[in-house]
Amino acid sequence: MKNQGSPEEWLRRVRSNLEMAKIGRVSEDILYDDLCFDCQQAVEKSLKGLLIHLGVDFPFTHSISALVSLIKESGVAVPDFVNDSARLTIYAVDTRYPPEQESVDEDEYKRALSLAEQVYDWVRKMLNKRNR
Secondary structure, rough: OOOOOOHHHHHHHHHHHHHHHHHHOOOOOOOOOHHHHHHHHHHHHHHHHHHHHOOOOOOOOOOHHHHHHHHHHHOOOOOHHHHHHHHHHHHHOOHOOOOOOOOHHHHHHHHHHHHHHHHHHHHHHHHHHHHH
16 A cells, blocks of 8 residues: 555544544443444554654555554564554454444453553654654
């Protein structure tokens, strides 16, 4: 995929996804599945923003582990929590369509949100460090 946009534009989208995820379940009509989708999107877009900053092309993918691999191949040391965020990939597709019942509980949502915030913060620091 030809990288489009700037890292800052991608991180603006990340902040939007994080804000939606942080709102939480303020009504019964908001599903934890959908909040976790926003967490996954925040991580995916954060990593794509970093890859653009690094000048690394990436494929059209929702796979967080594939994006992490590209970052590692570029020589960047990746913290454990970034590796752990790969488990959020399942929220990119599987939780977006109706199952018999909601598949994500509050604890899982909170873990997903925490990972998404950590990855975003790490990427922001990486961009600031490399801009100096």
